[in-house]
Amino acid sequence: MKVLVVGASRGTGAELVAELAERGHTVTAFARRPSGGGGSVRAVAGDVLDRAALDAAMVGQDAVAVTLGIPDNPFRVRLTRRASAPLDVRSRGTQGVVDAMRAHGVRRLLVQSTYGIGDTYARLPFALKAFFSLAIRPQVDDHERQERLVRGSGLDWTIVRPTVLHDGPSREPAAVDPEDRAPTMRVSRRQVARAEADALEQEGPAGRVLTVTAPAPR
Numbered sequence: 001m002k003v004l005v006v007g008a009s010r011g012t013g014a015e016l017v018a019e020l021a022e023r024g025h026t027v028t029a030f031a032r033r034p035s036g037g038g039g040s041v042r043a044v045a046g047d048v049l050d051r052a053a054l055d056a057a058m059v060g061q062d063a064v065a066v067t068l069g070i071p072d073n074p075f076r077v078r079l080t081r082r083a084s085a086p087l088d089v090r091s092r093g094t095q096g097v098v099d100a101m102r103a104h105g106v107r108r109l110l111v112q113s114t115y116g117i118g119d120t121y122a123r124l125p126f127a128l129k130a131f132f133s134l135a136i137r138p139q140v141d142d143h144e145r146q147e148r149l150v151r152g153s154g155l156d157w158t159i160v161r162p163t164v165l166h167d168g169p170s171r172e173p174a175a176v177d178p179e180d181r182a183p184t185m186r187v188s189r190r191q192v193a194r195a196e197a198d199a200l201e202q203e204g205p206a207g208r209v210l211t212v213t214a215p216a217p218r
Contacts (some may be wrong), residue, residue: 013067087170183216
């Protein structure tokens with residue numbers, strides 16, 4: 001399968017590129033400053049808000065994964081209202097991806113959101129509710145817009161909502177649930193990447209929302 005990963009330079013996006021390549025897929029890693037490349041991975045430098053760059057990267061793809069985000073400290077972003085990427089990069093970038101997919105006839109879309117969006121907010125512990133409301137409210141609002149446009153895209157979409165991400169290693173499979181259940185509130189980026197690669201490979205129904213987290217302790 002040929003997969004375009006948008007937002008591939010760091011975090012879960014970089015982990016997803018590595019996971020897909022290990023599974024034998026041909027990956028286009030699209031980011032403003034992509035890292036690596038070689039083998040089955042083609043690194044493409046481009047801005048997700050540049051439609052021409054997206055169109056060029058979209059040619060010949062079978063599926064697209066969107067892992068856009070803002071890497072800056074959330075408290076500094078909240079105080080200064082400035083970041084290294086636009087505060088609405090998730091929704092604007094995803095809209096550009098959707099438009100390019102329609103133009104090139106690509107149907108399969110996976111978008112990484114976050115647990116706590118929509119009805120799952122009520123399931124967050126108090127500390128995370130406060131963090132969402134006080135520290136990352138603009139990013140939460142953008143996630144909401146992003147999910148709405150994905151749902152209305154008419155594509156074969158899957159939304160993945162991981163809980164709180166960390167960089168620690170984990171060989172244990174993630175807990176993946178389509179009913180908003182989250183047995184824990186932490187998950188490694190590599191666990192999420194494996195779950196996202198599974199979702200891209202599966203011929204499951206379109207319109208899925210998957211909660212991804214570490215399994216409950218035994």
